[in-house]
Amino acid sequence: MATFRILTTAAAPFEHESEALAGLDAAFVTVPAEEDAVVAAIGDADAFYPTGKVTRRVIAAAKRCKVIALGSVGVDYVDVAAATEHGIPVTNCPDTFVEEVADHAMTLLLGGFRRLVEHDRLVREGRWREGRAHLYQFPRLWGLTLGFVGFGHIARAVALRARPFGLRMLAYDPYVEEIALLPLGVAPAGLHELLAESDFVSMHAPGTSETGHMMGEREFRKMKPTALFINTGRGATVDEQALVTALQQGWIAGAALDVLEVEPPRQDNPLLQMRNVTFTAHVASASSRFDPARKRRVGQELALVLSGRWPMACVNPSVLAASSLRRWQPVSMERGPNS
Numbered sequence: 001m002a003t004f005r006i007l008t009t010a011a012a013p014f015e016h017e018s019e020a021l022a023g024l025d026a027a028f029v030t031v032p033a034e035e036d037a038v039v040a041a042i043g044d045a046d047a048f049y050p051t052g053k054v055t056r057r058v059i060a061a062a063k064r065c066k067v068i069a070l071g072s073v074g075v076d077y078v079d080v081a082a083a084t085e086h087g088i089p090v091t092n093c094p095d096t097f098v099e100e101v102a103d104h105a106m107t108l109l110l111g112g113f114r115r116l117v118e119h120d121r122l123v124r125e126g127r128w129r130e131g132r133a134h135l136y137q138f139p140r141l142w143g144l145t146l147g148f149v150g151f152g153h154i155a156r157a158v159a160l161r162a163r164p165f166g167l168r169m170l171a172y173d174p175y176v177e178e179i180a181l182l183p184l185g186v187a188p189a190g191l192h193e194l195l196a197e198s199d200f201v202s203m204h205a206p207g208t209s210e211t212g213h214m215m216g217e218r219e220f221r222k223m224k225p226t227a228l229f230i231n232t233g234r235g236a237t238v239d240e241q242a243l244v245t246a247l248q249q250g251w252i253a254g255a256a257l258d259v260l261e262v263e264p265p266r267q268d269n270p271l272l273q274m275r276n277v278t279f280t281a282h283v284a285s286a287s288s289r290f291d292p293a294r295k296r297r298v299g300q301e302l303a304l305v306l307s308g309r310w311p312m313a314c315v316n317p318s319v320l321a322a323s324s325l326r327r328w329q330p331v332s333m334e335r336g337p338n339s
Contacts, residue, residue, distance in 0.1 A: 007031060009031060014299075020302070029045070045062065046306060047065060054077065069311075072093060073094055084316040089323070106158055108258065146162050148170070151176045152206075169184075170187050191219070204232070231256075257278070310327050
């Protein structure tokens with residue numbers, strides 16, 4: 001029997017995850033993703049590599065578990081509070097898909113601003129001559145204001161892309177120091193100040209209990225009636241009914257969305273009928289390197305913890321100081337213990 005047992009609901013083979021685990025005598029044990037199956041099997045697991053919901057009941061049954069390693073940026077499908085109570089670090093991949101998501105956010109901004117989908121439709125419908133007159137209604141991009149709600153890795157990468165387009169940039173993030181904004185040409189702002197001044201509001205807040213419905217009726221009412229709302233973060237950070245009302249009532253001009261509160265959306269979702277909304281299907285992080293990169297990162301985090309060291313990225317770092325794991329790098333001044 002292997003020294004370390006890694007319970008997972010992911011599918012074999014574990015070629016990429018196993019690279020960092022070489023020499024550790026670790027074995028993956030696959031179980032169905034149903035809660036009962038996981039609870040029955042997790043009691044003697046040294047680590048858990050889930051692909052679906054991780055409930056308080058699952059965590060309570062994880063008596064030997066040293067780490068819950070996620071192959072995603074988002075952690076909203078894990079009861080992190082329960083993991084923290086049980087002293088189990090939860091790791092994610094906060095820096096693996098940054099460039100892809102930043103590219104996608106910039107694509108939604110430019111495509112939404114220049115009404116790309118609408119103009120594609122005009123051409124296909126034989127309404128060629130209407131296009132130029134339609135764009136005469138809108139200003140040029142240069143000199144407009146882009147506001148970031150949340151200024152983590154992805155927002156910073158978007159700022160690098162947006163700067164050459166001549167956009168003035170603001171950011172609201174109570175957890176980021178001003179010195180992280182200024183070298184990127186981004187000015188700090190309060191949330192309501194940002195909403196009132198921005199022509200584009202790009203949502204990058206993580207999905208946590210603090211950020212649920214962070215963008216609601218009050219926030220959309222503060223935006224310009226000409227503004228575009230962009231979300232490549234988490235659907236749960238937006239009160240979707242408030243967004244529907246904001247678009248119907250003209251509080252904002254349009255939206256470009258990669259994420260929604262319920263995915264996939266029901267076909268009766270009013271947003272699907274709106275011509276001033278552009279969609280993509282939660283694909284911002286997708287590229288040919290997506291699976292190999294995230295799986296290797298999971299393997300690295302598993303190897304670090306199982307060999308007695310702090311993980312690279314931990315969303316509940318308070319558990320590390322009280323654990324038997326040793327710190328092998330200085331604590332970063334950014335968002336995680338070693339990020």
